[in-house]
Amino acid sequence: MEHHHTEADKSKKSGLLSNKMLWLIVGAACFVIIGFIIPTPQSLIELVEKQKIAEKLIEWHVAHDVAHAAWKAKLVLAMIPMAVIYFATEALPIGLVGILMPMFAYFFKLLPMKMIGQTFAGDAPLFLLGVLAMGVTVIGVGLHKRLATWILGWTKGFVVPIVVLCVSMSVLGSFISAHAMAAFMAPVMAAVYMGAVSANSNQGVIEHDPQLAKLLLFALCFALNVGGVGSPAAGGRNVIMMGFWSDYNVPMSFGRWMMYGLPLTPVLGLAVAGYMLFVFRKVKTKDLTPGLLAIKEETKKMGPMSYAEKVAFGMMLLILFLWIVGGHDLGLGGPALLALVIPVVFKIADWRKILGGISWDAWFMYCGALTLGALLKETGAALWLAQLFLNGLNAIGCGKGLGLWIGMSSFSGLMTNFMSDAGTTALLGPIAVPMGIMSGVQGEPWAIGLATAFATSFAHFLIVGTPNNAIVYGLGVYPDTGQRMISPIDFVKYGFILWVICLVIIWVLGFMVLYNVVGFPEGITETAKAVLMTNAH
């Protein structure tokens, strides 16, 4: 793992994006300019007055009059570009950006005090806490390694291992932390590569096949990325979207999400495999069998399944079962909390280890995102933005239904390549949901929410788009020379077309087929609309 850092790495390190203080100031300046210098748009003032949002804010003692209420909404709008800048440049840790949301709400009195903390303690935050805790235990006992080696260990040849890798990683990525899987599998892929090329080389001198190295690493990385659509447990971004729906009194169940998302994952996995095999069709090494011995070695090293692995596996299945069949009474948070209790009771993980392993950075970010959603909703800022965007989209004929879903998923898919997937959902969700409701199409706001969330799994073409990309890039080195197997520009080169392919798959198979086959419950649009309007009145 002794890496040779390229000139490209060095230049990026000293580049503009690494100047965190500069971006901290730029973000703050955007907030100040929009919040305090630019006058409040007349349309915003009219909206908060007409929709009686001002009346509500005055009643809550957070605004004195209509103009003051509209200014409060503008302050919330000013937080969006600031958050975008901080997410995209990492000027602040993502958890801290999340903390800024309630902090600003307190200091600028954007909501009544008792409402601000609520977003940190609902079903969605507890669900996410459980998902993160389950990840700590599953990864801690090495269950993810066992599952991966079980799935891949039997394969032989060339095409079959690639197809199995892509489909299995995309499905596993729907339930198990894709970051942890990438961290485990990237060195395994390097070992598979070395085994395969060594078999083709003369004694002592390894003839490298860089195309094969890229094929293996990108297939792994992109397959894990697309797994994000499969279930709410795939990542916090999905949990955030579920939180937004709950705010409009149209919560979606775990099983329902899987009905829309899970059938997409093997297809997306197959698309990754097909595209990778096509792009890298000129690889010199066409037999991975000698390299796959590395996976068999891993399995052998692990020995039989341990007590801890069995308990973790059972816990995972139980929680999944309860998420799917538990219904609204148990919520998502109830079963998720078992992930904190079971490992300690059955002595497979230490309580302190679980606490230490949970990504609090992610948790604070998600809770902050829910605060931002509440701020946008309650102040009327979301409604104003939704109207603004809908007017623009109506002008080009994409104001509702398929056109809107395609437009929103394209924008969300583009944005997620430049910043965190959770950040993208956190910022677009509160705007997308009212847009869907206002479009009045049956199935909204679920349809537009899913469209927005699904596309955040396609951060294929920029290395900083998702930790999976950065991990595979960082760990993907030739063991014998320490040189990197892929370069940052390779993500653009091989990821962009795949990004388009993935979007087209969710448009066709997701929006045109699954939305119609699975359908949407009657009345959700009306219920959500009633909340939107009640909220406004």
Added chain:
Amino acid sequence: MKIRILLVDDEKEFVETLAERLRTRGFHVTEAYSGDEALETLKEYNFDVTILDVQMPGMDGIEALRAIKKLKPLTEVLMLTGHGTIETAIEGMKIGAFDFLLKPCKMDLLLEKINGAYERKSDHEERIRKAMVDKLSTSPMSVFEK
């Protein structure tokens, strides 16, 4: 994956024989006949374990060890020594060598030391990998930091 070994000794016959014996046991072995040659090879390739003779003409074992540790700090070094140079081997361990072996050494003992050195390197790499992944999970942009 095969353990990668760099075998450094000025005694050509000893190197060739030992390299062959190690290869038959599944190791990937590269030969070097001086400290300078070893360093040139290390500049280009990574090795898990370097087996280094402490007494060589030109750059001696300690000098070579310092240079190897500077160039590739994670590579574990096993020092090969005669009875008269044990002090040198002990000095080598103080500056980072994994262990030393008396020449001529028994194959079982050599294999044990090689595996021990490889395990230590693997553990070290695993910890680095974990720290790297933790950082990249929260900040993908840190991939560009040295």
